[in-house]
Amino acid sequence: MNRRDALELLHEYTKSKNLIKHALAVEIAMKDYARIFKEDEDLWQIVGLLHDFDYEAYPEEHPNKGKEILEKRGVAPNIIDAIQAHAEFTGVLRDTLLKKAIFAVDELTGFIVAVSLVQPNKSLSEVTVNSVKKKLRQKGFARQVKRDDIIKGAKELDQSLEEHIGNVLKSMQTISNKLEL
Incomplete structure (x- = not known):
């Protein structure tokens, strides 16, 4: 599967502009x-792009319905397994760097978007590592975000929380126009 095919699949199942932007944010961070870990950039970005492709159409069955769809389309097992691993309840172990990264990036991208939306100009350029850390400490802010997953994700990547936030923020800032932030 290449990026074009992955993008077509994403658009086939996802109509929400915000979910598509989330997929793009996770894709670029992955x-x-x-690149940082000297791994396969194409593979990692496809996992990022597709990790939630089934969520809008099958919210109660996500990501298991996605697994079924991907298997029927002959998608490589390592892509499917990595996507499954981003949801702890699937029981798929995060036993590769790819699986650890998709888990680590998913919640954090959403949180960074939330932080950008409370900035004066609602812009990623105004977001800093410190502003993200400050909002992480505010339990009432973006309370649906699993803060423990963000912290656990950084640890699984052997990154400090600051490094992890900085890496993901920098990635997202490079596509701020696509994210409309």
């Missing part, structure tokens, strides 16, 4: 982490 691609950049692949």
